[in-house]
Amino acid sequence: MEHYFNENHLMIRDMVRDFAQNEIAPVAGELDQESKFPWENVRKMGELGLFGIPWAEELGGAGMDGISYMIAIHELAKVDASHAITISAHTTLGTSPIVAFGTAEQKERFVPTLAAGQVLGGFGLTEPGAGSDAGGTQTMAVRTDGGWILNGTKIFITHAGVGELFVVTAVTDREMGPKGITSFIIAKPTTDLEIARELGIGHSEDLPFSDGVRAGKKEDKMGWRASDTRELVMEDAFVPDDQVLGEPGRGFINFMQTLDSGRIGIAALSLGIAEGAFEQAMGYANERRQFGQRINEFQGIQFMLSDMATEIEAARHLVYHAAWLKEQGRPYSKEAAMAKLFASELAMRATTKAVQVHGGYGYTKEYPVERMMRDAKICEIGEGTSEIQRIVIARHIIRELNG
Numbered sequence: 139m140e141h142y143f144n145e146n147h148l149m150i151r152d153m154v155r156d157f158a159q160n161e162i163a164p165v166a167g168e169l170d171q172e173s174k175f176p177w178e179n180v181r182k183m184g185e186l187g188l189f190g191i192p193w194a195e196e197l198g199g200a201g202m203d204g205i206s207y208m209i210a211i212h213e214l215a216k217v218d219a220s221h222a223i224t225i226s227a228h229t230t231l232g233t234s235p236i237v238a239f240g241t242a243e244q245k246e247r248f249v250p251t252l253a254a255g256q257v258l259g260g261f262g263l264t265e266p267g268a269g270s271d272a273g274g275t276q277t278m279a280v281r282t283d284g285g286w287i288l289n290g291t292k293i294f295i296t297h298a299g300v301g302e303l304f305v306v307t308a309v310t311d312r313e314m315g316p317k318g319i320t321s322f323i324i325a326k327p328t329t330d331l332e333i334a335r336e337l338g339i340g341h342s343e344d345l346p347f348s349d350g351v352r353a354g355k356k357e358d359k360m361g362w363r364a365s366d367t368r369e370l371v372m373e374d375a376f377v378p379d380d381q382v383l384g385e386p387g388r389g390f391i392n393f394m395q396t397l398d399s400g401r402i403g404i405a406a407l408s409l410g411i412a413e414g415a416f417e418q419a420m421g422y423a424n425e426r427r428q429f430g431q432r433i434n435e436f437q438g439i440q441f442m443l444s445d446m447a448t449e450i451e452a453a454r455h456l457v458y459h460a461a462w463l464k465e466q467g468r469p470y471s472k473e474a475a476m477a478k479l480f481a482s483e484l485a486m487r488a489t490t491k492a493v494q495v496h497g498g499y500g501y502t503k504e505y506p507v508e509r510m511m512r513d514a515k516i517c518e519i520g521e522g523t524s525e526i527q528r529i530v531i532a533r534h535i536i537r538e539l540n541g
């Protein structure tokens with residue numbers, strides 16, 4: 139594994155690992171049970187620079203590379219997937235489209251606040267009728283004097299309550315199909331305004347909020363319960379011309395590219411869950427005694443641990459290989475889909491085995507493996523289901539065959 143990492147990578151790995159052990163592990167279970175957003179740890183993660191790892195220092199980022207960013211997600215997810223998705227959704231979905239497709243003025247205006255974790259960002263793509271069929275977007279943007287009027291509802295939006303800046307997609311030309319979709323940057327006040335003001339994060343007095351944008355219903359989820367997921371509603375929301383992101387009509391292609399990179403992030407997050415569950419299972423199997431011996435002396439348990447270790451090793455290579463390709467500026471869409479598909483399905487298999495190793499205790503909230511198993515499931519769904527990953531991979535391999 140070490141050939142993917144340099145000194146800086148190992149430094150960020152150790153720093154995030156310590157933070158996760160000391161600050162997240164003691165509160166993860168309670169946050170999950172109460173479905174509570176980790177505002178205190180968000181502030182601390184902001185202080186550590188975790189909200190802008192891959193962005194240039196001129197934009198307020200930490201000036202590190204994409205591999206460092208994947209390492210941070212991986213390490214956070216070993217302890218708690220909700221903290222990991224908070225960093226991932228904010229960075230890849232909320233900030234990277236502005237970094238990649240924004241004008242110099244938009245980058246200067248929005249990225250430093252996001253990179254500092256001063257405000258949280260997100261991405262509004264999914265709608266009630268546009269899930270896997272992302273081109274089926276119904277949210278409409280109609281031209282008006284000096285900008286656009288947006289109407290529509292986005293669903294399952296990470297940070298729709300606690301975030302303030304969102305990149306959303308809307309149809310600007312119905313006739314053009316996916317080529318008639320455009321991206322916009324919108325801003326709304328955070329729902330937890332008092333907490334945000336008190337902590338000095340999650341809110342900016344300077345942001346010009348778009349009237350008519352609000353958070354909707356909060357989801358009561360199976361997992362990722364300490365991550366904020368709600369509807370994002372736009373009712374006659376005015377977005378000025380200088381908040382159109384990228385070329386009009388390029389919204390679909392731009393979010394496909396954003397998702398390519400997001401998929402490596404979900405793969406790293408899934409790998410973290412699998413590895414976290416594996417570590418728990420190893421620890422438990424080394425302590426627990428039945429029939430007069432430690433249970434890791436039984437072959438039935440050893441086989442489960444061996445399968446987990448082997449698949450985790452394979453997933454590590456897929457994840458960091460995809461991240462390395464991206465870092466080298468090489469094509470990585472197929473490898474990102476493969477990493478996401480394999481690692482997310484592994485997260486489900488590994489957490490299920492970890493619960494099994496723990497026996498009855500694994501089914502209780504006394505041990506974190508039941509939370510990890512619930513947290514793993516969404517990895518096979520979010521940022522493209524396993525079925526969508528297989529479609530993306532199939533399109534690539536068939537295209538490669540036919541030239």
Ligand code: COS
Pocket residue numbers: 231261263264269270271272273316390391394395397398471520521522523526529530
């Ligand atoms: N990078 C760049 N361009 C891409 C692309 C990518 N990864 N994927 C597609 N495009 C381009 C295509 O090349 C095509 O442009 P041309 O007509 O100029 O060739 C255009 O986008 C339309 O693509 P396509 O015809 O493949 O679109 P489909 O409607 O068939 O959709 C899938 C393709 C299913 C792969 C896509 O809708 C998808 O990924 N869906 C899942 C969405 C998702 O992950 N949602 C979860 C969001 S959670 S934040």
